[in-house]
Amino acid sequence: MKHGICNLSIVPLRAEASDRSEMVSQLLYGETFKILDHRKKWSRVKLHLDKYEGWIDNKQFTAISKEDFNKLNDLPKQLLADLVNFLTNEREELNLITIGSNVAATKYLGHTFEGNRVESPLPKSAIVETALLFLNTPYLWGGKSPFGIDCSGFTQLVYKLCGYSLLRDASDQASQGEALSFIEESEPGDLVFFDNTDGDIIHVGIIMADHHIIHAHGKVRIDRLDHTGIFNREQRTHTHKLRVIKRIV
Structure with missing residues (x-):
């Protein structure tokens, strides 16, 4: 397992492999990363977005292949434009996500999304x-x-x-x-x-x-x-x- 994707709304990225450790950043739904060190309960990861590194709980992400990792990051970004919205899974359960989540990832995670999205660069204004x-x-x-x-x-x-x-x-x-x-x-x-x-x-x-x-x-x-x-x-x-x-x- 060398690549992963955030399949939850907001996941803490910690300085050390512990729930008590400082939260240095967060992953939003659809963000991808490389796994640098995989342990029993925690993985040290390097985010594709900004190359930031830290530890995440193994229960809070989904492993993906290198091929899917590359495909996802080559896709045009489709970001949630609403402050909050919901996805649905195959059991019609709701999954809350927040603004800036990458909804292009839904096809890889078995979710459906019908809300507003930002798909192209906006002017500086x-x-x-x-x-x-x-x-x-x-x-x-x-x-x-x-x-x-x-x-x-x-x-x-x-x-x-x-x-x-x-x-x-x-x-x-x-x-x-x-x-x-x-x-x-x-x-x-x-x-x-x-x-x-x-x-x-x-x-x-x-x-x-x-x-x-x-x-x-x-x-x-x-x-x-x-x-x-x-x-x-x-x-x-x-x-x-x-x-x-x-x-x-």
């Missing part, structure tokens, strides 16, 4: 519109769904829904795209990154019009953006220090 779907989603370290999401999971999922690829962590996303010198050069949909006192990039958000930013901090929220960083009007203080602005699209 759709990035902010898509991001607003997640407004008030609670922050969850490692999360990638409308039930809980972290800052880089948020930007990755929004870009994925619009047809663009981002790496998983904020520090890795900061290596992509073209750096801009000033906020005034930015456009809605560009990414903006923030660092800590050690200079490490620890946060990312999506630029909106009129010097605003949408980002996951406690929840997905909209704040002001200036040359210092993010200004939270509720706290009346800057919460994040600006490092760099990147244009990906």
Whole structure:
């Protein structure tokens, strides 16, 4: 068994082979991966989407052949466009899935899907519109769904829904795209990154019009953006220090 696919709605990806281990990311329905190390209860996997690695429970995925793995990843993406929807299996049981799930995988997993899907890249103008779907989603370290999401999971999922690829962590996303010198050069949909006192990039958000930013901090929220960083009007203080602005699209 060397390849697998997520056959459930949301599956935790953990740092170590234990239910008590830190959740570093999540797999959504239809995401595929290579199996690097298969043990009795856990497998270490490398996701096809962003090459992220971690451990998943063997009861929470389905093994597939290398041939099906390649076929699936060569297919045009068909992503769930609704925040939540349902699949049905051969017993007419409902399986909940969340936005960004790859519904092209249904034929390989014996499911039927009749909902809305995104099938082609969207214009850059759709990035902010898509991001607003997640407004008030609670922050969850490692999360990638409308039930809980972290800052880089948020930007990755929004870009994925619009047809663009981002790496998983904020520090890795900061290596992509073209750096801009000033906020005034930015456009809605560009990414903006923030660092800590050690200079490490620890946060990312999506630029909106009129010097605003949408980002996951406690929840997905909209704040002001200036040359210092993010200004939270509720706290009346800057919460994040600006490092760099990147244009990906």
